[in-house]
Amino acid sequence: MILAHEELQALWLTVKLAASATLILVVTGTPIAWWLARTRSRLKGAVGAVVALPLVLPPTVLGFYLLLAMGTNGPVGMLTRALGIGALPFTFPGLVVASVFYSLPFMVQPLQNAFEAIGDRHLEVAATLGASPLDAFFSVAVPLALPGFLTASVLTFAHTVGKFGVVLMIGGNIPGISRVASVQIYDHVEALEYAQAHRLSALMIIFSFLVLLGIYRQRPTSNKG
């Protein structure tokens, strides 16, 4: 199957976007998931609900508010301008920021479940063996939650690949900057280029299936530990 230059560009952009968002979310989502799994604070419910919001909101709602926030007069926009970064909307970094917000629950929720499944006991054992809380997190919690990390990363990656609405709202449709695969397919369909739309769409289906297959096949082994 031969892909046109612009299609390859769209695929590459998609992968780059999904990988960046996933990496950022591993770093930022882990502390949130850990806090949610361990806290007895009354704020737990509220924070959990905010994290889950992107699951239920139409992408346009999130995209709209992100656009306002990142725009010239929004708080984020004023900050980025003050820092000399310039405006984020319709740029690749802006797209990454939007993806991070939009994919947050896909990272946090599997991780939170994995951390909760570890329970207190192993961490208490670690403490009695002289491990500080931070030490116990890295030497016990992370290795025990490794299947959770894998699931969360793959889901986040795959979800970022598949998004469309937020990308259009924040990134527009600029080749090489924000025209990712899902947007490219939309373009093909708009232009009645069904053959090209078929190729990209089939690729997306195969990719998504393989990702989910990978996750579901590792499930039974991850429960045993």
Place this chain on the structure above:
Amino acid sequence: MDQIIARFRVDWPGFTLDVDLTMPGTGVTAIFGRSGSGKTTLLRAIAGLERSPHGFLSFNGEVWQDDCRFLPVHKRPLGYVFQEASLFPHLSVRKNLLFGLKRCTAEGAVSLGQVIELLGIDHLLERKTDCLSGGERQRVAIARALAVSPRILLMDEPLSALDSERKQEILPYLERLRDELHIPILYVSHSAAEVSRLADHLVVLDGGRVSAQGPLVETLAGTGFPLCAGKDRAVVLDGVVAERDEAWCLMRVEFAGGSLWSRDRGIPPGRRVRLLVPSGGVSISLERHSDSSILNSLPGLVETVLDGEHPGLSLVLVRIGASKLLARVTKRSLAALSLEPGQSVWVQVKSASVME
């Protein structure tokens, strides 16, 4: 100086732990009580796993917790054995043992090799933790707790998750710890058999409060505490096998205050044993009888007279040297011999069995 002072108050809905304890900083102290009496909570508070506001804890002169200090768990020089082995599933047996060792700053009183030898786990080191039997897992857990060279070992019902065969497998190792490591052990248990076999000192908890505490034998004998051999009150004596008489299949066990003949169990002389002496097998006379079938006759002083489990019965606590025996006699015999505290008597011991 060598003592543990613990004052805790933990309030939970429907349960309050309220203790003010001074425990010896040496030997095995058993924390004994029914389930729900607060034993585990007390042990967790001592470890620092449970925070008790306004609590106080000092260990052999060092304050671990008071109103302005709380030494975090990972900085306390203790070993903790949980009810379930709780080995780290992502690490091999060897790496489980090394986990604490790598983080331990104290100069090791016990070497890892010694710990491995003590618990007989040499052949298990390269295994994965899920390839171990229940007894093996618990032995590894005990070894892991000891590998950090703790200055005190806390054990929370380490045998309760095991069947009786596995218990018998581990008890000898626990006795070795007691006899060979010179660190204090706090041992939580609801089993009178384990407590009387292992402990030197006893703390009895009831409903979150201390209902009795003291040296094992006095506490067992004096408080009506139900250590039973069958239905009978009993005491335990720590002794050493002094000689074996193979012709008559007997062995002589020396304890602080005298010695007793018991059935030969094939234990080599010099080995520490603990004898269980049921009060029903102990009788009292004012003079020594040499024409009795009972082999063991010991001189002693009556210390106290307690009520027995039946209105017609009394329990007489007799001091023999540094040890104490409990004799069950009828109230009628008590009156006939006019036994009272301070009186010199002879006790005949019909049965004393090695606890194992």
